[in-house]
Amino acid sequence: MIAAMFKKEKSLNSKMSDETLSVNLFVICDYALVSQEGKLSINGIFDNIYTEQTPSIHPQAFIVLSLKGKPLSEHDIKLEISSPNGKTIVINVPVRIGPNGAHNIVSRLSPLPLDEFGEYLVSVKEKQRNFGKLRFSVIKTKGQGEKTVN
Numbered sequence: 001m002i003a004a005m006f007k008k009e010k011s012l013n014s015k016m017s018d019e020t021l022s023v024n025l026f027v028i029c030d031y032a033l034v035s036q037e038g039k040l041s042i043n044g045i046f047d048n049i050y051t052e053q054t055p056s057i058h059p060q061a062f063i064v065l066s067l068k069g070k071p072l073s074e075h076d077i078k079l080e081i082s083s084p085n086g087k088t089i090v091i092n093v094p095v096r097i098g099p100n101g102a103h104n105i106v107s108r109l110s111p112l113p114l115d116e117f118g119e120y121l122v123s124v125k126e127k128q129r130n131f132g133k134l135r136f137s138v139i140k141t142k143g144q145g146e147k148t149v150n
Contacts, residue, residue, distance in 0.1 A: 023132035025066035084118030
């Protein structure tokens with residue numbers, strides 16, 4: 001299991017207006033869930049996926065966001081996953097911020113298509129405002145017959 005920490009980029013707007021959302025946590029991982037009590041559980045945070053060839057399919061990944069905003073406000077969030085060549089997958093996520101001013105998003109990607117090696121970008125947007133992003137890399141591994149070159 002791959003387990004490394006993501007470099008999280010802070011919200012573009014550190015002062016929260018009435019309608020502005022900010023990101024407290026933004027990761028990609030092997031598995032995540034929100035319990036009945038609202039507790040967020042995250043397993044296997046990673047920033048690299050290793051494969052011998054592309055295109056390939058990663059069987060399952062989860063994007064997890066913890067948002068802060070105006071209590072009980074509603075938002076139409078877009079998660080955009082862009083490959084190195086610019087091909088984009090868009091996931092629409094309607095959000096209602098809780099009475100405590102927080103909301104957790106757990107989005108399952110199953111399967112996750114990986115078209116090429118390189119750096120992928122996951123962006124969080126509302127009305128074309130990008131307020132969070134993270135990156136992960138798809139890295140070529142050696143096949144069984146290949147030798148390591150130092």
